[in-house]
Amino acid sequence: MNRIMRNKKIQKEKHEFRVKFLPFDTSIDIPSGKSILEAAKKASLPLKASCGGKGTCGDCIVQIISGNYKKKPSAALSDQLVSQGYALACQTEISDNLVVELPQFKELSIKSIADSRFFDEHKGNISGIYELDPPVKTIKLKLPSPTLEDNYSDLKRLERELQKKFSINNLSCEYPVLKKLAHAVREKQGNISIILFMSKEQSTIIEVVPALTKKKVYGVACDIGTSTVALHLVNLQDGKIEGTASSYNQQIKCGEDIISRINYAQKPRRLQELHDLVVMTINHLLEKAAESARVSLSDIYYASVSGNTTMIHLFLNLEPRYIREEPYVPTLNQVPIVHSRDVGLNMNHGGRIFCSPSVGSYVGGDITAGLLCTPILRDSEKISLFIDAGTNGELVVGNKDWLITCACSAGPAFEGSGIKCGMPATEGAIENIKLNQNGLAEYNVIDNTKSKGLCGSGLVDLLAELFVHGYIDRHGKFHEKKAKERIVEKENERGFLIEEGKKSFWGKDLIITDNDISNLIRTKGAVFSACSMLLKKAGLRFDEIDSFYIAGGFGQHLNVENAIRIGLLPDLRRDKFHYLGNSSLLGAYLILLSDKNKDFVNKIADKITYIELNTEPAYMNEYTAALFLPHTEMDLFPSVKKLFI
């Protein structure tokens, strides 16, 4: 290396800075003077910039947590936001090591829906009835000291005591426990606390500690969604939820939907990367929930995990490729109990993980767990329909004796993705909205902050209100004359004004565009037509459904009336509808509480018959007919028809 080259190298090194992006924990080295947007692109992070980096759209907003930076002034950002460290990534030059947060992917705050109130309200409507009998149990006992006359081995004396006092037979003891047994049974004069993992076949001692009081034992219920991951930290001695946390699935930077994740995994070491990302996501949430509840991570011995088939494959580091290749065969549907140390979850190393079983490649454990939250399996007469309208919509119809399921590709619109003003049902989301006679919006915001956007239930309301008030027609197109006063046009974008920038959190107008409306209609059309097809396959009419259960990320308060008005839900008696929220998480929680639910969910998976819609010739017709508000056949929606007579 000659001198000039060396100097150049030194110069280059001198001017490289490290930018760390939260919540992804991704760091990248980038030359001084580059913008944060360029750094984010280099790190392959999903930071959008629809204006192409001109500083006008405001999409690429970031919050700078630490480090110095040079920013160009931008009209797209209010002074208040600037004072809080917000900046546009495209307009911010890197001149220091930085820690930058992408607020779009910040930790989510989900409301616990599985509190005692929920159970009181829904007790009669849950198949997985609340009954505290988790497979992990803590037992306190005092082992008599050995004598020359009674000098059985430590293990034998422990087994004998468990048999005598607790009638526990068929015991086994894990190897790591054996290593500490001798000291544990002597340290406090034989007073010990043990943790047992119990299955039908045998009970396994997974922990032993010298203790005068009963050792605490916690479990975690976790829903791994393609977009978001949510968990409850649960005290397994009383079943109470002591902590809750949720965030984006960090895999999101490798692709937003299942198919792109599977494709991403096809290169070497990429499956491992996806596995590591979701484990890291869960571990962050575990740490957060445990810290807020003041629980030690090593006191968590059991995890009940639900998720779609692909998510479970990635979580377990299993090849997902054949899920998307015909004939769509996963490695497994029923997952054996896995050890936490094998997967890398940050809980006790001797802990166990149960994953809810899938039905097939496109109906996963999120659905089987979700069904536990309905009475579908308790009542053999009444017909229930369960629908989880996430990015992939899954539907189940049946009763105790039979179950049929299908999946449809709905798109993530109701989860707030792919919609200009969409967002998940978290702080700042408009969850309910009404238009007054002047077309001005009245709304409720989650946590009563300024509005950041609309979550699913808000979008359903908005679409219905636009339709009912005549701002859009049955195709979803704006009535130019009627809507004229509320239509705004800015930076190549044109749409109905929901809220002015000065009143919104990001300081930007909240609008809904033509394109957004088409997107929402396609999504509701996909769900409704799948529903319709599934009933035809079952030989049922809509009015034969006794109960209609709705799960998914709509938010807390889905307005059923509005969902019917847009043709997302069929026009049935309103009291037939029940909104479940995140039933995948709730189901995982029910499994945690009682091992009976584990057997129950396995039985569900065995029983369900899967129907492939894509090979049904009639499905495309059904779908096309559903791309109207509420539907081509207005007669299917008499209560909506009435509004227009």
Added chain:
Amino acid sequence: MNRIMRNKKIQKEKHEFRVKFLPFDTSIDIPSGKSILEAAKKASLPLKASCGGKGTCGDCIVQIISGNYKKKPSAALSDQLVSQGYALACQTEISDNLVVELPQFKELSIKSIADSRFFDEHKGNISGIYELDPPVKTIKLKLPSPTLEDNYSDLKRLERELQKKFSINNLSCEYPVLKKLAHAVREKQGNISIILFMSKEQSTIIEVVPALTKKKVYGVACDIGTSTVALHLVNLQDGKIEGTASSYNQQIKCGEDIISRINYAQKPRRLQELHDLVVMTINHLLEKAAESARVSLSDIYYASVSGNTTMIHLFLNLEPRYIREEPYVPTLNQVPIVHSRDVGLNMNHGGRIFCSPSVGSYVGGDITAGLLCTPILRDSEKISLFIDAGTNGELVVGNKDWLITCACSAGPAFEGSGIKCGMPATEGAIENIKLNQNGLAEYNVIDNTKSKGLCGSGLVDLLAELFVHGYIDRHGKFHEKKAKERIVEKENERGFLIEEGKKSFWGKDLIITDNDISNLIRTKGAVFSACSMLLKKAGLRFDEIDSFYIAGGFGQHLNVENAIRIGLLPDLRRDKFHYLGNSSLLGAYLILLSDKNKDFVNKIADKITYIELNTEPAYMNEYTAALFLPHTEMDLFPSVKKLFI
């Protein structure tokens, strides 16, 4: 640091050399000019030098494998040995990095006693009857390709096929196998080979590979002795032993007997060290056996291990302390199946380890496994007595319906330890010896080399011959007059000349001293008196014993007549005696071959009643009475008495 100090340091560093000692794999840095003996002492290796390092006794002989050294000439070493790199450690100055082997601890070569000939000869006399049914099985099958109509998951299709074609139910699949399942079932059009680990409760898939032929599956039977470790590498498809290896237990450098090992383990990290040493010992042997048999280590899926209670605790990294503290309570007697990856054995990571169960702290799995090699459990009428005369002697008497056991501290004399001319039954050991009328020895040497020393069976012969020919009296003292011509005296040592130095391998006279003879008598006395006490506890006379089984490291050819003459064995009909050799290893091998033997050996451990001799007041009298040749009461040995009339 001032200049002088620094210079000193540099000087010191310059003149330090590294000495690596085999077979211990221990390295030590030592200043130039020091002797190899000093290096060995610094490394705490058990290299003896009875002359105190004067170069006269020849005890500290080593073989220098590589590196330069300065040696003082020594009369104690023949030119031939010098030319082979042998040197006296005390007379050899270190002037280079060296690799030095201690020949006393070199790998042992045991003869396989468990060959087909053995089974043909002993078939009727073995409880653990040869019947090839190992718990680890290899199965070849072709999985039909999935279709849209038959798109069960990979795991389900595999389970279905195993159920349909092989009637295997209650299947589970290990997590690491799930990770490779998708590719394995597709790579060769569904042709796969799987390895199953089968227990009564369930069958676990521990391996799956794409293959057109049946995958090979091997097991290893291993005896972990306090002094030596021996193993057989076994083809589990035909039961054949394909490789055999043995060596000193590398723990020997931490103490020669059980008590000193347990004491050694009491300091921090020392238990781990002992664990690592025995695992390293086994791994070396595994590698050696696998290499010679051209077997891949990853094809070894099952290990059947036997050893005394302390050895099994150290092997499993379990606290041994309470084994030697009253009331003598081990962590466990029955060991659950352990995963090879948890222990660190160099075999397939998904492999399993079974350890033969102990009866208590002083009667271990070597004994329960050894009992499989006797018919003691097949015949409910006939009484058998089993004796394993190792460093610790263990005895069992009984039949199918009852078993009593006791242990005695016999000392390692018959294993060649603590006796000047003693050695294990390996290459160069005199295994049978006779004295002619002039007191000159005629003998057989293992592997027909020059004699290096005497193994147990040789020592029994020698003691009997000395006694019968009148060279020693009933107390074991030399008849000075009779023995005069054969007694030699050299370097403070005086003893009966067995072989002259010019004819022996090490070029040194082989002699047996007064002290050696006392040692042997104490050992045989401990065994006989324990035997006698045990029968008294059982209410039996010696002549009520139908069969007398002898195990231990005597060598291949224990002369029963001579064993009776010295009073080691009772004076019974000669055809009642059966010599088993290393029955612990053979038992481990039987367990490997058939899972029935695993159940069998567990039942044995459950059934045996342990009797503590040390608390029996009569034991000391019995012992004292046995410290004569053959015994105080000559009438107990009529056939011996006859010789002296």
